[in-house]
Amino acid sequence: PLRPGTIGSILLRGGSHLPTMRSLLLLLVLAGAAVAQSPVGPLLGGLMQTRVYAHGQRLKNMEQAVEKLENRVDNAITRGRDVYVNNLNNLADRVNDIEGTGCGDKEFQCGDDLHHCIDKVLVCDGFSDCDNGHDEDAGVCTNPVPAGASFHGEMHFSHCATLPDFEMRLFVTGTKTYDYLSSVTNVRATLVSSGKAGDDVTFNARGAYGYGSRTLVLSDPDNRTPQFAGLELSCGFAAHDSKHANCKLVETFTRQECAQLRLTRD
Template identity: 30%
Template sequence: DISVRQGVTMKEILVLLCLVSGSLGRHLYGWNVEDKCDAGKEQNRIAGQKARLEDLQNSLAGFKEDLQSRITKGKAYEEDLNKLRRRLSKLEPSGCDDATQLQCGGKKPLCLSRLLVCDGSVDCDSGLDEKDCDALTPSGSVWIGTFVYDKCTQRRPEKIRLSIENYKVIDYLRSFPEVTASLEFDPGMVDRDDTILSLTGHMDLMPGDHVLRFAPPESDGLAFICTFDGEHDDYCLGKIVREDETDVCAEFVLQRS
């Protein structure tokens, strides 16, 4: 059949033309069609590897971010658990005279003299006696107090300013540093009382329960105490009390400015 023979002949001619053009390109111009094809395949392979590498790097970055987030959450949960443990321990009897002794806790509970707290030598197996010795009210620090209620003071201030003049650790009594301060009433207010009281007292370095105590500065016998909760170093809960500390007649929140 002439048409079939012509069709076959055309296909053969096309194949021959491709072969001839490739051969001429190699000999006359240095072309190498196979090399170009191989080079294209190599580029595609490299591009694919780069894409996979980028995917792996992104996955690794995501894994690191997720891991860091989990670690942060774990530390937060651990801190919350420790806070809860401290609160529960305060509610339970320590088995010691808390006014003069510290319960070391741990596997070997021990009632340690409060005079040995923060003396620079670890006496509790748990190390509790030397863990909480930072100066929370250092010299030069200023604290602003806002009253919750006041049933007894002469001036009935809304706010007070406590300026720590000196925080001094005594070598022979390191668990009760001496503190001197000045107290102003309603600072910044037009009709405020200009009286500035001088306060003398000490910081009781009870681990987890630091208490700032000032003796009565006036003849009314009202003393000033402020208790830190062991978790926040920038504020304490204050009370105005009679000298025996049994009659609380005013409360305030004192925060470092």
């Protein structure tokens, strides 16, 4: 039999063989006090602190790993969505190239199913003339040939002259947009043609970029460069691609196409 007042008698109240929660807590307190007063108390306390710290670090590392995984998933979803949207936009551009936009040469297609068309001079003028406001969208009104931009490509002649293919580089040296005609940005550029024999030809060109047509037109108005006298470089940008342009070199008066060039932004 247990003597009254002992730990055993406290734990086995009323003859019960299962310790209560209060009894367990009391037992842990007494055991902790005993360990703390024993010679190995500091050692056990240090081990417990070390284990607690180690578990804390593991938990922190797991949280960081989960956060990185969430970021990777979010980035993958975003990239996938952007690629999907770009593919759809490129497909729409190709369909328009084949079927046409339903608008005239001097008109801008508003992008709706009704083929709503407005005059190109109304594009990016600060007022929404399309019912859906597409003529004032940031993507439409962003200049793909800002000052400082440079492009490169290879010129392929098909008519007008029997010249070998050569590399063409285009450097935009300045732009200016006037308030009274904000649908057009005036452009100054330097063009450098490099043949295989190393006979580079450099000339300064002037022209304009039209937001409604997404077309850059450059020429040497003073005909100071014989190789390009009477010629005009016309480069069209796709609606959703400002890094590439399909260009053609045409005779200014006859409009005969002489060469093709695909420019890529550096």
